[in-house]
Amino acid sequence: MPHTIRLATENDAPAIAEVFNHYITNSFAAYSETPVDAQFLTRLRTLTGAYPIYVIESPEHAVVGFATIRPYHFADTLRRAAEIAYFILPEHTGHGLGARLLATMETDAKSLGVDTLLASISSRNEQSIDFHQQHGFVECGRFRRVGRKFGQDYDIVWMQKFI
Numbered sequence: 001m002p003h004t005i006r007l008a009t010e011n012d013a014p015a016i017a018e019v020f021n022h023y024i025t026n027s028f029a030a031y032s033e034t035p036v037d038a039q040f041l042t043r044l045r046t047l048t049g050a051y052p053i054y055v056i057e058s059p060e061h062a063v064v065g066f067a068t069i070r071p072y073h074f075a076d077t078l079r080r081a082a083e084i085a086y087f088i089l090p091e092h093t094g095h096g097l098g099a100r101l102l103a104t105m106e107t108d109a110k111s112l113g114v115d116t117l118l119a120s121i122s123s124r125n126e127q128s129i130d131f132h133q134q135h136g137f138v139e140c141g142r143f144r145r146v147g148r149k150f151g152q153d154y155d156i157v158w159m160q161k162f163i
Contacts, residue, residue, distance in 0.1 A: 003097055005104050008053040008066060013041040015063035016055065019087050028124035029087065033149055044068055052108055056088060056097055064092045067101050069109055072118055081116040082109055102135055106163045115163055122147065123155035137161040 008016065017040045023030035036043075044053055048070040056065035065088030072081040084105055088097055109117060119137060121128045129139075137159040147154040 003059065003064070003092070003095075003100075004057045005054055005101055006057060008041065008055045010041070012055050012063050012066070013038040016041050016044075016066045019063065019066055019089055022089060023087050028122035028147075028149055028154055029128060031122065031147060031149070051082065051112065052105075054086075054101065054104065056092070056101060058092070064089045065097065065101070067105060069105055069112075069114070072116075080114055081118055082112070082114040083118045083120060084109075085119070098131055099135065110163060117161045117163055119159045121157045121159060122149075123157050124152065129157060129159070132159045132161075135161070 017036050017038050020030055020040060021035045024032050024035055041053070048068050051069040051071065054067045055063045056067075058064050065086065067084065067086035069082050069084050072078055072083050084102075086098065086101055086105075088101075106117065109115075117137075118140075119128075119132055121132065123129075123142070138161070139157055140160040141158040143156040143158075145153045146156055
């Protein structure tokens, strides 16, 4: 049985926090250095508003990843753009789940009137930059040396895809 992509529920809150905490403590993918708790899902819902939050569920019914679509900006003239973010536990990457998740987000974004996806990525997360390039995103901007984690500076790379 394959992994399932579905909308997140409140029951997923601890697992979503666990996935995000993996990236907080082990990588530059999550910008924060401070672990989150189950209230993280509530904060995500505040950011996403009416836009969806997804989870990836393994065949064993464990949440192994999550994703969000959120408005890029509150101005109504910018409602055509949305920012996406997703985190999948490393042992579940490389099997097409990211591509499936991105395809789901693209379909749902279109139904919300979004035709431009944006991704904010740490310059030290080359795997994510490569993934986005392979899926039609192009670098559209870079904020130099705005982040510092694990004692190392990093840029924020903005990537964009028209859908």
